[in-house]
Amino acid sequence: MSDEKYPDYDPKIVQDFFDNHYVDRGMLKWQGYYLSDHTSALNKEAEEKQRHFEPKALQSMAEISQRLATAYANIYRVSIQCYAHNSEGKLSADIIGHVKGYDDVSVYIEENGFLRLDDIRHVTVLKP
Structure with a gap:
């Protein structure tokens, strides 16, 4: 099935490309979309988890x-x-x-x- 605009289009060739040659980068392709405020929030959360808080005196x-x-x-x-x-x-x-x-x-x-x-x-x- 070819289209008049794209006479060389062959869906079998396209399917073969995606089935055998295309390598999906998975989540790597989305890393550029993190906003700087989201990244800084993640960093702050990681720092908070690493901090050590001393137990204060137990109160009644x-x-x-x-x-x-x-x-x-x-x-x-x-x-x-x-x-x-x-x-x-x-x-x-x-x-x-x-x-x-x-x-x-x-x-x-x-x-x-x-x-x-x-x-x-x-x-x-x-x-x-």
Whole structure:
């Protein structure tokens, strides 16, 4: 089957090329499409995983609740260290933000969302 515009076109030759001669570079061909901000975000994430965070003094639930209440009442920011570990088994970075509300089981940190109180190991109130 040939086309009037392309009289030398032969679909069998094209199929033979793709079946036997063309080498697909796979994902390599897409690497040029990464945006610089995406690349820098990936680099930052890799650096964060490598950082080591020392465990802070373990606090009681009463002390954690008291510090969260103080921060909430005075509109202070808090730095919260959780029990959670990253994929390398190291403690994750502290969660920092303003306490916008809490109840018996969770606290809402404006910049980070809800955290369960029993996931928190240490709270530091950051006064201005």
